[in-house]
Amino acid sequence: MKIATWNVNSAKARLPNITEWLTAAAPDVVLFQEIKCETAAFPAAAFVELGYEVHAVGQKAYNGVAILSRQPVTDLLTRLPGDEEEDPQARYVEGTIGGVRIASLYLPNGNPPGDGDSDKYRYKLRWMERLRLHAKGLLEAGAPVVLGGDYNVIPAPEDVYDPVGWRNDALFRQETRLKFQEILALGYTEAFRSLHPGRHPAYTFWDYQAGAWPRNNGLRIDHFLLSPQAADRLMGCEIDKAPRGKEKASDHTPVILEINA
C-alpha cells in the first residue's frame, strides 16, 4: 500500500499540480493538509475521476485536511478528540483502510512563540498532547496505525538548514521536540528517519521567500509515524522533491510511504 502525504497550500489553487502528480505517482491513499476551503468547496470530483473515494474536513480560508483512497474508508473520525468544543479548527481526519488505521493531520504552527507562552504556541503544545493521548489509545486498539501529515515539527538539527537561527522557532523549540519525542516514546516509529538515518539534508518544505528553494534552505516537517504493527510492514519512505520545483508549487512537497499490503 502506497500512502502519500502532502500539504498542498490550497487545494483549489494547486489542483492542476495535484492531479498531474497523482496521475504519475499513483498512490493508493493520499493525505492532504491545508486544503484552505470549506468541505463543500473541496474539488472532490477531480479526485473521484482519478478513482479515489474522498473524505475532506474543511473550514473557510484556513487549515483543512482530507483523505483520498482507492479502497473504501470506514469508521471515519473528523476531529482530534479532546477540547472539541473549544477547537473549531479543521486539522484532523482518520479512517480505516484495508485494516490500517490512517490519519491525515495538520499540527498547529505555533509561531510566534514568545517565550513559549504565546496563545498560538500554547495551542500547539495542547494539540500535541491531545495527539499523544489519542495515539496512545490507537495502540491499544490493535490495528496497524499510520499517522501522516504536516507536523510542523523539526525533529532534529539535521532537519533544518540553520539550526542555530531556528532554535527559538515554534517548529524547533526544545519543548516542541520533547513533546514529539513523547509520542515516539509510546512506541511509534518515524518512518523516513528510521529508514534513512544518515540522509540529510532531506527537506519537505521550502519557504516561498528569500530564495529558500534555489538555496535549499528547507525544513523536514512532514512525517509518517507508524505503530509497531505498521513499522513491521514498512517497505519504504521517500520525499519527492519534483513538485516543489513546478510553476505554482505548494511550499511543501509530498512524502510517500510504502507498507506491505
Add this chain to the structure above:
DNA sequence: ATGGTGGATCGTCCA
C-alpha cells in the same frame, strides 16, 4: 529593522 512570497479574501491573517 524591514521586507522578502503566496493564498484566501477583500483589510488583514496566516504561514
